[in-house]
Amino acid sequence: MIRQRRNALSPVAQQxxxxxxxxxxTQHLALFDTPQTDKLAMQHVAIYLTHEGEIDTAPLIAALQAAGKTLYLPVLHPFAPGxxxxxxxxxxxxxRQNRFGxxxxxxxxxxIKPVAELDSIFTPLVAFDLQGQRLGMGGGFYDRTLAQLPANHRCAIIGLAHDCQLVDTVPNExxxxxxxxxxxxxxxxTFKR
Ligand SMILES: Nc1ncnc2c1ncn2[C@@H]1O[C@H](COP(=O)(O)OP(=O)(O)OP(=O)(O)O)[C@@H](O)[C@H]1O
Ligand SMILES: [Mg+2]
Structure with missing residues (x-):
């Protein structure tokens, strides 16, 4: 349902x-740029390339590059499935194209950058709620990977979404x-963590 709402946006609305x-x-650059004082401050940043109706990350990638951030993309682990x-x-x-295209x-x-050395990870999502819970595509790839972070990690996990992907409550596992x-x-x- 949410995915239909997202995919129904016209090309102009998507753009x-x-x-x-x-x-x-860019408007919040001060938060993303200020070391030590803000938990969203970032230099080493994981982002993803848009796939099938997700919000297009290309302009954000350009903005991150213009702001001098060091970028990383997810790659399916060659030996550890999931x-x-x-x-x-x-x-x-x-x-290259992976097996999901x-x-x-x-x-x-x-x-390769170890996940614990990233300052922030932008994640795709299907739906989010105001508690900061995310519903992904159901593969558990991000959940499994983020579970490797140490308990006291300082990596900010930032979801990217259209406003229409906000729901009352995301089922939380x-x-x-x-x-x-x-x-x-x-x-x-932003959410207190
Ligand atoms: N830390 C983990 N360890 C082992 N299995 C996990 C872990 N996290 C998720 N999984 C498995 O992945 C499956 C899918 O998880 P979930 O439905 O939360 O995916 P998702 O959050 O929608 O996907 P993604 O994280 O890729 O966006 C679950 O059934 C769960 O068993
Ligand atoms: Mg999940």
Missing amino acids: QAAQGLALQF FLIFQRYEPNTPM IAEPMLNCHE PWDHPLSAILTPSRLY
Whole structure:
């Protein structure tokens, strides 16, 4: 249902939403740029390339690059099924299609960033609520990968979504990883963690 709502947006509305997402990031740049004082401050940042109706991350990626952030993309783990690894992403990074048809950097051990060393991870989602719970695509890839973070980690998990993906309550399972913040085309929600 939520996915239908998301996928029903017209191409123009999709484009405006994507630009809005980047603009929200830029408007809150002080929060994302200030080391030590803000838990959303980031230098090493995992983002993802948009797939099937998700909000287009291309303008946000451009804004992150313009702000001098170091970017990483998820790659399906070659040996541990269900886990993601994060690999450096630059404009000239060689890419391939994974088994889901999603573009990912060609595996290069030298370019891998351990998840605990990332300052923030932007995640896709199908639905979110005002408690900062996220519903993903059901594969558990992000939940499984984020479960590797140490208890005292300082990695901000930030969901990206259209405003129409907000629901009253997301069904919450013990393994679901809560979000630190959610960025939409109209605002930034932050949560105390
Ligand atoms: N930390 C974990 N350890 C083991 N299995 C897990 C873990 N997290 C999730 N899973 C498994 O993954 C399955 C899917 O989880 P869930 O429905 O929360 O996916 P999702 O959050 O929608 O997906 P994603 O995280 O990829 O966006 C669950 O049935 C669960 O068994
Ligand atoms: Mg989950």
